[in-house]
Amino acid sequence: MSDNKTPFTRRDFIKGAALGLGLGAIGAMGLYSYSPMSRKHISQVQRKLADFGVCRGVKCKVISETSWFDNGTLMGDIKAAGGLLVDQYTYNWPPFGDGTGLGKGSYDKGIAKIKHLLPHRLEEAWELTKGLSVHPDNAGGFAALVEVEDMDGKVHKYLLDSGWSYKWMDEAFKREGIDKMLANGEIEALIISHEHFDHYWGLPVTLKYAPNIKMYIPDTFYPSGLQYIADSGHKGEVIKVKKGLRPILPGMATYVFDVPIICKVFGEQSLYFNVADLGLVSVTGCCHQGIILFADTAYKELKYENDKFHGLYGGLHISPFDDWDPKYDDLVIGLKKWELEKVGCNHCTGLVTAKKFIDNGYPVVRGTARFRTKDTAYLGNGDSIQFKKA
Amino acid sequence: MTAANVPFLEARKLEKRWKGPIPALVNLLFTLAIFYATWWIFQDPRGYMRLYTPYVGYNYTRWILIVLIWVAYIFDFWPFKRGWMEKAHPVTKGIVLTLLSTGVLLLLIKGFFEGLLGNFAMAYFNPAQLTKLPGVTAFFAEEYAATACLMFAAIASWLSPAWIVAMEAAPWQDLKQPARGLSIWIVTFFLSTLVYFMTMHSHMGILYYPWQYFTAITPPYWEQFADTVSGNFHIAWIMCCTVVVWLVETIWERYPFSAIKNPWTRRLSLFFAIIAISLALNFFLYYAQELAWGEAIRGSRRDAAPDWRWLHVGETAIFFLVPALFLYIYCDNWPKKFSTPVNMLVRTAITVLGGLAIYALYYRYAHLFLGTQKGFSHPQQFPMIPMIWLINIWLINTWFMDNWPGWKLTMKTDAELAAEHAARAAEQTWSPRMVPGMAVGAVAGVALYFLVVWALPVVSNAVNLIPK
The missing domain is CATH 3.60.15.10 (Ribonuclease Z/Hydroxyacylglutathione hydrolase-like)
Structure with a gap:
């Protein structure tokens, strides 16, 4: 520790204050934030009770x-395509299959194959997309x-x-x-x-x-x-x-x-x-x-x-x-x-x-x-x- | 004290190649370019390998961080000779040491966790073992195994550096490598294992139906306190420990604990202070969410769920680590002209503001670049992944590549090292004359806390970070 004989200075005060500021803030964070007293600052929502009949x-x-009918098949596709964050339109699942395989499709390429058959020639559209899509029979x-x-x-x-x-x-x-x-x-x-x-x-x-x-x-x-x-x-x-x-x-x-x-x-x-x-x-x-x-x-x-x-x-x-x-x-x-x-x-x-x-x-x-x-x-x-x- | 017997990172002297902020800007651009390229190759859901499934990529990201810490902090770059570390081109060093780290990473995950533990101890570390269970798909088997592995990583990423930063590598600080590194590695790995069993094993035990009463404490002991059975409660404070240990090491310069003369008092007080500060940060960041979004509702999903709120504590803490490390690595820990406590305070203020800015930018814009979804609480998105990925690149740049290209490496002379230690010892002191200031500062700190408590709901109501 340093000696205590030198006089008290503004520098000492500021050093102490800077340290104390952190100590006070961290102390309050730790002691108050998860205490029962802290609840009073959390806004309580007033019920609106909107009448919708x-x-x-x-x-x-x-x-x-x-x-879908089989979890393993569906999750296997998702795994192979890159996981749960991958854009669904790129999976190459029906009806947007374009024949390029898992994770490589797009809405535009997929819909282009069947658009002319929608909405009345669905059997033809499904047969067409089945040949271009990944695991079409797993779709429900x-x-x-x-x-x-x-x-x-x-x-x-x-x-x-x-x-x-x-x-x-x-x-x-x-x-x-x-x-x-x-x-x-x-x-x-x-x-x-x-x-x-x-x-x-x-x-x-x-x-x-x-x-x-x-x-x-x-x-x-x-x-x-x-x-x-x-x-x-x-x-x-x-x-x-x-x-x-x-x-x-x-x-x-x-x-x-x-x-x-x-x-x-x-x-x-x-x-x-x-x-x-x-x-x-x-x-x-x-x-x-x-x-x-x-x-x-x-x-x-x-x-x-x-x-x-x-x-x-x-x-x-x-x-x-x-x-x-x-x-x-x-x-x-x-x-x-x-x-x-x-x-x-x-x-x-x-x-x-x-x-x-x-x-x-x-x-x-x-x-x-x-x-x-x-x-x-x-x-x-x-x-x-x-x-x-x- | 000579340069030869202090760790390489301490013996280094990094000199800017250009004046002013140019080196920092150059390195920022360089590392961001590496970040984006590697993000696309390894992580991005639109990219090449798409490891962001999310847990597989998350697991690798967390363990890379720890291996980097092992290589640089614990093993002091052993088995590489000091001469090679001083003379090899930074790019060569970066490539060689990164490849070494990647090899260790794969050996650890595939060999130790999946191979050894997963086959001979706990099935949940091994995807192949998990797929033997009825109803578990290959995808979730891999995700569960990665989850268990990365939970271990979270603990190790706190304890491994803490043994150097707080415990000063004691009692093995005077051993030569690799005895020193191995001793610390074994102890921190052992402690990580203990903490893992006490904090995370129950989380894994209730992944199974029915709960694994015979092998794990279910429901876990923290249920009533944390309002959840999820191990995210522990992830929260452990992630805060990971952040605080680096705040202590970088922008806080281990002060005021460095002023304690008795070595074991200094070491132990800092080790436990890191935990205490982390718990304070942990509870505050949870409370901040309640102030901003209202009370958590147990059993709900997304941003109202206690388990997600605890996870978000850890995520938020990591946002603050990013500016702190940037300040330390690329801004020479600016400012240095004031007394240590004032320098610490200014850096902390910059870190808080920087962390808030990165938080806001991330939730506002990151989905446009990272291939992710907008919104706070996507159940499969973790901002910790890109943040730690960036931190890993910065650590590789500063530890393995000596801040190339903005800086060049020279080594400190023995006299420079001695002068540096003397200056630090003279500056980082404690005096009873600081007590009046501390008292006033403490009152101001408490007042600042309540000002933030008042402001958070107001700001939250006024600002919507999520774009329409």
Whole structure:
């Protein structure tokens, strides 16, 4: 240590002050930041309780939840193409295959091969793209028919997503009678949850039967995704939904979240329903924003019956490839506090997650495991779930 | 003390080839060009090898950093002779030493972790073992193995340099290489293994369904405190340790601990101070996110999830390491004209501002260049990867290439070394006369903290970094 006999100087004071400044700041950081006292500085969000009306009930029919049929094949493709950050349009999956192989394709090259066949000559288009694409038979798709009963008893039908494989989705549409509903104009709109291949690339299958259908898409689509709407032969209105709430009917609204997603996709649109005497029901394509954030957003923004999150249907994007991460356990644990009364999950929820839900006592509605759905823990292809006060 | 018996990096004298900021700018451009070229070749999802899967590329990035530290700091470039280090062209040295580091890296990951541990100890280090489990795809087998390996790397990247910076290589500081390097390497590797088991093994244990109750503590002991079962809670403070150890070594010049005369008191107090400062930084950076984005919600995804918030603590800390290293490597640790505490304070202020600027630039523009997605919390994106990739290139440039092309290498004379040590000893002192200033400074520090606490929500509401 230095000697103490020299007089106190301004230099000593400044040296001490500089050192003390760091000590004080670091000390406060360490002692205060994670203490109970620190909570008082965190802004508490005031509930907005926006009224988006009420409906009598919602029924969801699973047209297809099997987006792909073999995880190993899909993840093998993703691995070989360079991982989960690679642009989906470059994978060389159908319908954008151009024969150059994994990770070397593009939207422009792929669509050029089949554009002239869309949307009415889908069988030819699929046969053509099969020869140019990687693992075309692994493609399935996600789509659901959403039937909303208003308070007057009238039923409004919406299509949530349009799947992936032209062949698989066309068969599924015919199996569930969706083709006729579209052709008859019974379905009021197509709501696209997000731009992912398994929800969106089957768009021409819907347009084959209803080219003028109104479409709701998140306003976060990339240029290729937007171009696909025109290239698929769509003639109707396209509503680009901005981040936040978009009421559709009394008791039905979509909500767009700005979230970055794997395979270079951005943004997801999900559905809220306020069901009379039951409460909030969520219907999701993949729910990349996370079901708890979706529920919490509703809690902060919306007014709904009984102030109760009653139930959900759809993909929850937890372990879509039967992968796992401890943070998913946080979800299984954290979702309990919402005390859900009816859970219909499938698709990208992950079978491991569905089984953990069942293990943890969630009221999971079991399916019938038909039409290539793998397990009864999922609400499977051809199954349906209804949210309505008996 | 002679130049021959101090480490090579300490015995070096780097002289600028040109006056003013030109060498720094030239080296910045040079290293950024190398960064972008190598990023495209190895990491970019649009590029050649596409290792940014993300964990495979992340794993290599983290371990390169540690191997560089081993080569330069722990083994003092052994087995290369001092004469070769002094005379070989910087580009030759850069290529040879980088190739050596890459060889060590591959031996370590493929040989030690995947081959030895993965086949004879814990299956999760080896992708081939993991694919034997039902339902585990080859892709995620590789990602899980890389995750385990890089979690080990996070710990080693704190402990390896800490043994030199804080413990001053004691008690082996007087041994010759390779005995000195091997001793430190074995001890830090052993400590890393201990810390790994206590912080990360449970994270890996709950990757399996059902949880591996018989082989790991599940749920982990930190669950209630951290509001998550994820090991990201530990990644947060360990990454802060990695950053703080280098702040101590560079812009803080090991002060005020360097003023402690008793060697073991000095060493131990600095070693534990690094941990204490890191924990403070860790809790603050978590709190900063709560102030900016609201309270975390357990079980949610993305930027509201506690596990992501803890991870983002580590990510944010790394943003601050970048300007600190730039200041030290290419700006001669500017400023040096004031007393050590004032120099430290000014450098810290520059580092904080620089870190914030890089943070903002990264989230605003990086997706346009790196082949990544815009947004804060993409589950497969880690800003630590490009940041550490850049840091690796800077370390190669300064440790292996003597800051070529902006600088040239000469060696300090024994007299210069002695004078440097004497000057440091005279300057880096402690006196009770500093206490009044310290008291005032401490009050100002606390006030500054609460000013930041007040400002963060306001700034967060006013600024949106993510482009539409």
